[in-house]
Amino acid sequence: MDPVDELRPPDRLLMGPGPSETHPRVLRAFGTPPVGHLDPAFIDVMDDTQRLLRSTFRTDNRWTIPVSGTGSAAMEAAIANLVEPGDTAVVPSNGYFGDRMAEMVRRAGGTAEPVDAPWGEPLDPADVRTACAEYDPDVVGVVHAETSTGVLQPSMPAIADAVHDHDALLLVDCVTSLGGVEFRADEWDVDAAYAGAQKCLSCPPGASPLTVGEAAAAKIRNRETPVRSWYLDLSELDAYWGEDRSYHHTAPINNVYGLREALRLVDEEGIETRWARHERYGEALGEGLWALGLEPVVDAGARLPSLTTARLPAGLDPGTVVERMRDAYDVEIATGLGTFANEAVRVGCMGHGARRGPVLETLGALGETLVDFGVDVDPGAGVAAAVTSLREE
Ligand SMILES: Cc1ncc(COP(=O)(O)O)c(C=O)c1O
Incomplete structure (x- = not known):
């Protein structure tokens, strides 16, 4: 048998529907x-x-x-x-x-x-x-x-x-x-x-x-x-x-x-502080996604802080976007499922990922990915909107 290499998984930022970043x-x-x-x-x-x-x-x-x-x-x-x-x-x-x-x-x-x-x-x-x-x-x-x-x-x-x-x-x-x-x-x-x-x-x-x-x-x-x-x-x-x-x-x-x-x-941390943290960073993530031209799938009153489903600009295939985010930027997000499989991505904001660094890194990588695929958007628009959202609170 050929020797099996030492385990060296890639260093990904896990911002999909789970598993999330491990503390x-x-x-x-x-x-x-x-x-x-x-x-x-x-x-x-x-x-x-x-x-x-x-x-x-x-x-x-x-x-x-x-x-x-x-x-x-x-x-x-x-x-x-x-x-x-x-x-x-x-x-x-x-x-x-x-x-x-x-x-x-x-x-x-x-x-x-x-x-x-x-x-x-x-x-x-x-x-x-x-x-x-x-x-x-x-x-x-x-x-x-x-x-x-x-x-x-x-x-x-x-x-x-x-x-x-x-x-x-x-x-x-x-x-x-x-x-x-x-x-x-x-x-x-x-x-x-x-x-x-x-x-x-x-x-x-x-x-x-x-x-x-x-x-x-x-x-x-x-x-x-x-x-x-x-x-x-x-x-x-x-x-x-x-x-x-x-x-x-x-x-x-x-x-x-x-x-x-x-x-x-x-x-x-205190459970209520933790709930508030997820809301704060989930909100900033959402603001960043909308600034990049994605659209919310779920109405504001029922939106989950820990996971956002967002429609991509027309013509973009979620699977291709998810692959590029992973392979070029080492950020894991996921495609939509069921009804939304061909039009949306799912971005998590969970636990140790519900923080400034992971949220901004994800939005930066997504901005670059969209530009890589020819979308006419400022690649830093998502990061800027998230920063503004975080400073407002
Ligand atoms: C809402 C919900 N229920 C159940 C499950 C099943 O959990 P697991 O994949 O850990 O078996 C998941 C997993 O993503 C989930 O999101």
Whole structure:
């Protein structure tokens, strides 16, 4: 076999829909030598991680854990446990991740019914209420931050009221909001929520936050059939993450180290300050994009600070722009998805990337890329507009 070279990934600035820039302290935590998953020293790490997760989710839920795996594992843990064969779940149809929820509901033996809204728009709580009346669901899923479109779902308390008036449970995907965009699990009456590490928490993927409230835990405890996934069965996982601390599977020790450090950073900064930082730099990024001649896909009231979807000037192919940004300027952004795949790009502003340097570097690289492709624009216009936005606040 030919020798395999030493690993030397390119030095990219990660400003796409995730993974985001990793904080150096998180990287150092990943490099800490592992101990055993039942070592008392690791049990302390587990306790810290759960405590920090609760404060980041703004919840007192006992069942609050990092699920081993990426955001989809936490998503599947939530759905596989909350949905029993024969159950109905109402899920949104306004983005890619609502479709993934629907697929997981079907695989759990349930029926998925939609709340309709066009891609690029949030759900209307009145439509959630109508869907509850029509389908009488056991569970209603909502994507708080739709990474495929850049839509932030406003009116979460009104949605929770609609769901609870029908005695259903509210499950929320906050993969692209947790730790960066206002999210209040208990105050908003959310029954279960899951997230990912590699977005606003700025931690490499692999251990993913999940919280489950008392009503949802009661449904899980009273299931008539066992959860179809052994690995993600929360009643089994409770043996490890609950009081007993006994073996279920070998936790990804270094992922938990990294997540703990990422959550410590949230705690040090203060969650509300962090939400404000994401808004400030998300706003500056947007101003820069519009100054370069891109156009917002999402209306101002539902725009996600952590991810902006922007239409390119006519005639530009998003894939080609993304490639040039990567290959010539070492900046990762992404193309649009679904409805917007051929017309828009998605630019992230998450965690350690939601800062002056990364935002200005991204706008500078995009300005140059547009000029490289013959667009008649001042390549520094985006940077200038972002700087003005930042100085106004
Ligand atoms: C809103 C949303 N939900 C779920 C996921 C799935 O997470 P992962 O890719 O970490 O499995 C993602 C990933 O981008 C996401 O953005």
